[in-house]
Amino acid sequence: MKKSRILNAMDYISDDKITSADEPIRKKSSAALALTIIGACAAEAAVVMLISSLVLNSGIIGGNVSVSNESGAHISAVESIMSSAAALDSEAGSKPYESGDYSAADSVGCESGISSESFYSTSSASSSELNGGYRCLIDYDNLPFEYDPEKALPYPEEIISYVLWQGDSEPYNISQVSPLDKNSKIDTLPVFRSYKQKLFKFDEVLPLLKRIADAAGAPLTDISMATNYNDDDFWYDMFGEASNEMLMEMNAKAGDVSIVITTENGLIINTNDKGIEAVFDALNYSTYSDIYLNRILNGDYRSINDSNEMEDKLSVMECIGMYEPVTPQEALDKVRSGYYGSGPWAIDPILVGDDEEITEVGLYYEQHYPDWSEDDEESKKKGIYWYEIPYYEIVTVDGSGSRNVYDIPAIIQD
C-alpha cells in the first residue's frame, strides 16, 4: 500500500547520499570556532540594530566580532576582553556628561570620554541638546594607528554596516539609515552596504572576516549565508521555537526579501524591510514600526502585547546580538549588565594591527546620538538625523594584557 511505496521509494536514494548522511559531523572545537558577527544598537525611541560595523583599512579593523563555540559559549579571551572594556567604560563614566558638549561641536573633532552610562542617563532628557544635525566621518588623518591607504583593504574609507532596521517609516525611515549621508536613499538594505552606499559582495568581505577570525584565534570555518526568505537558518534563528505554521506564514508574506541577521552558527545575512515587516506581522504586531525591541530593552515589553504569548515568541531577541535565544528579561539583564554596554549604542569588538599581525583586540564604541522625536520641531529645524557619531572610542587590550583607550575624533560636517 502506500506505506510500502514510501519505504520502497526511499530505497532508491543513492548509496553516496546514504553513507554521506552517516558521516561523522565535524564538531567545532575550540580551535575551530564559528565566527559570529553580532552587535546591537537599540536607540532610545526606535530601534536600529547595528549588526556589525567594520572600519576597513589597514590600520584598524572594526567590527562586531565575537567568537563562540557550537553551544554559543564564548571564547574566554574574547569574553575577558569584552569585560575589560566594559570595565573601562565604567571607569570612563566618572567623567560626567555636560549637556551641550556635543551640540557645540563645530567643524572638526569632538570631545570624548563620555561614558555610555552617563550618556544614557542624560540622553533621554536632553536629546535635542545632543544633536546638531551633523554627519560624522572617521578622521583617518588622525587615527591613533598607522594607516597606509596603499595597504588598505578594499574600500578603506568606508565603514561597512550591517544594519537591521526597524523603526518608524517617518521620520526615521529607511532613507535615513545612513548617518553619514543625508541624501542616502536606501530602498532596501543590501547585504553589505557601506555608508557610501557601496554594495559589498560577500566574496569581497570574506577575506576580511577571515582575518578577523584568524586574529581572534578562531579560524573562520562556519560562515553561512542566507540570501533569501527560504533559508531555514534565518527563519529558525529569527524565531527560535516559533511554530512551523507561523514560519510558513511569514515565508508567504516575505516574498523575495532578505534580512540581516546573525546567529551563533555564523553570519546569516538577509536584508529587507519588507522581510522585517512580515516578521513583525507574523508576530502579531500591528506594524513593524512598533519599536518593540526598544521597549523590550526598557523592560516594558508587555506594553506592546498583553499576551503572555509574547514572551514565548521573543527568542527573536537573539537578533539583537544575543548568542542564543533569550527571554526579554534575560536580554534586558544582559544589556543592563554592561555586557553589550548599557546604552543605546553598538559596542563593537575590533582588532588593531596590520596585514601581518593583529596586536590588540578591543571594542569599538560607536556613540549614537538618537533623536527620535518626530514632533520636535526644534530638532527638525536643526536637521537632526537619526543619530550622529561625534567620536569613536576604542578600548583594547594587547598581548600583555595592557589596556589602551583610543579616542578617534569624528569629522563633523554640517
Added chain:
Amino acid sequence: MEISDDKRIVELLFSRDEDALKQADAKYRSLCLTISGNILSDEGEIEECLSDTLMKLWESIPPAKPKNLKAYISKIIRNVSLQRLEYNNAKKRSRNLEQSIEELDEILPDDRINPEVIDEDIGRAIDRFLDTLKERDRSIFIRKYWYLDKVEDIAERYSITENHVSNILHRTKTKLHDYLKKEDIYI
C-alpha cells in the same frame, strides 16, 4: 582507511573467508543496530535482523561486488528490519517509523490513486531532488526518512534544536512536494 577495510571485507567474502563477517560485524554492528532499532522496538528482533543481515551479506557477495559496502549493508539491515516488521503487529512497530511514514504520506503519491507511477520513479525523483538541497538539509532528510532516526537524535547529531530539525524537515518536504509536481508525479 575505511574504504580499504571495506575492500578487504569484500575480498574476504569473495574468498569465502568467514572472517569477513566478523570484520563486517565489528565495523557495522553499531550502524546496523541503529537502523534496525529505528524500525523495530524489540531488542531480540533487532539482533536477529543483524544476524540475518550478515547472512545476506554472505549470500549476496559474491556475485555482488558493492562499491559502497556501508550503503550496501545499511540497505540490507533496513530491508530485513522492514520485512520483519511485516510480521509484527502494530504494537511492535516503531513509533518512529510510523511517524516518518505518516509524514511522507502527505506528499508522496498514493499508489491507489496514481498506480501508474512506480516506486522506482518516485525514488529516483526523490534522489534527484535531494541533489538540490544543501548538504546538511539533505542529510537530515535522509536521517529522518531513510535511517528513520528520531528528531531528537538528529538534533543532537547536528547540534541544533529539535524544533530546528522539524523546521528543516517541514520545509524540505514542502519543497519535495513541489518538486514531485514538477516531475509530473502527483499525489
